[in-house]
Amino acid sequence: MDAASKPLRIPPQIAVYAEEHKVFDIIQKMVRNLLIDRPEDPIQYLIDHLRKDNDDVPRIIVLGPPASGKHTIAKLLCKRMNATHLTPENMLSNDVSPLVEEARSYKDKGQEIPDELWARIIQERLSKVDCMKRGWVLEGFPRTRDQGLLLQMNGSCPDHVVVLEAPDIVLIERNMGKRVDPTTGEVYHTTFDWPDDPEVQKALVEPEGISEEVTGQRLLEYHRNIPGILRTFPKIYKKLNADQPCLDVFSQVLTFVLSKPRSLAPHTPRILLYGPPGSGRSLQATLLAQKYSIVNVSCGQVLKELVADQTKLGQLIEPYIENQQQVPDNLVLRALTDCLSRMECSTRGWVLHGFPRDTEQAALLSDTGFIPNRVFFLDIPDDVAVERLSLRMTDPVSGERYHGLYKPAPRVDIHQRLQQNPKDGEEKVQARLDMYHANAEELEEFYQDVIHVNADQDPYTVFEFIESCIVKPLPKSVPGDPPSP
Known part of the structure; x- marks a missing residue:
């Protein structure tokens, strides 16, 4: 069978390289200048154009x-x-x-x-x-x-x-x-x-x-x-x-x-959402996936699905989840690599949350070729995070989720049977926040073009800001500019 008729699987490194070095834009400008100047020797003209290296002046x-x-x-x-x-x-x-x-x-x-x-x-x-x-x-x-x-x-x-x-x-x-x-x-x-x-x-x-x-x-x-x-x-x-x-x-x-004109290059979103517990990463990922048809990759959900499907990798992960232990990085990375390598992620793009949590995990992810082109840090004060999580309750009968402040139970009998997830206890939330703060600064240095988002506001306002940073090109930098805050 002709190999060209099979699904063409492009390694993630190729897309990252083409985007990083603006291969599509370079070719577009070369062709445009070629049609304008119409040189007698087109090949030498294109070689000279590349040698000039002045497309961004x-x-x-x-x-x-x-x-x-x-x-x-x-x-x-x-x-x-x-x-x-x-x-x-x-x-x-x-x-x-x-x-x-x-x-x-x-x-x-x-x-x-x-x-x-x-x-x-x-x-x-x-x-x-x-x-x-x-x-x-x-x-x-x-x-x-x-x-x-x-x-x-x-x-x-x-x-x-x-x-x-x-x-x-x-x-x-x-x-x-x-x-x-x-x-x-x-x-x-x-x-x-x-x-x-x-x-x-x-x-x-x-x-x-x-x-x-x-x-x-x-x-x-x-x-x-x-x-x-x-x-x-x-x-x-x-x-x-x-x-x-x-x-x-x-x-x-x-x-x-300093703003860049919108590029006609094919753009595959590769979005990483990072933030403390309660910052709304899952909701923002869901909104992005729904509007732009990109794949919502929740690290925790990916691991649970592997366990539920009883795959070989899922069987290795299952004991850690049952004992509420952290799954080793090598197993998590295998699971994410399999997920992000699927055709739908390569063609439609993805939004990842729940991984990486520290620079070691970020380095492992980058080594596999999965490098995000937008990294958002969702920022909220610690007291807001504790308030959002510690007041969450679930109705064991209907499965409906309530919140003591934002969505209280409609009746007394429902309120009396509500149960809290053990991980949402105030002490455990504070421990997760301490872990987040211990890694956030180093992770921000690892991803140089981090975009900070004030997540302590209406979630749809947060979404609009994230959306604007995705659809618009990042501004050009000028030599001598201070690093981005």
């Missing part, structure tokens, strides 16, 4: 009306992300290529530089080593939809477009207060950024084109063109209010540009 456009602060924001972004700052002005002043010379000739004659020439100049500048290796932030361009379309046709596509907004009356007031140091070129403002040095104050001059009439005309032109520009970048732009302190604006801009 910033590619940002900052737009906004006059006096919206786009120059300041662009400079802050470049400093923060070690990127190259590009403006139409510095591209014409710092380069001596034939294209720039041609553009200067238009400018010297007082003529508009053609859009096609602008697009070629920008394409040429973006191909330089500094832009290729460090990324770039392009300020104030494109100014029209046609310029934006030409950039796209030439392959000069940004990953993020920042659009700053503010009321016209605020922008006019800002613009009229600008002053420039003719010696250094530094820009100051009579209200927001006045220099302390009296000599510098005396040297400042009023730049051209900041009168109320000229600013109004520039604002009208901007408002006429910006809708078309945004239609050119429909899914990658974000409007931000620039009428607030500069650092607040920059913080919002940085959060946006």
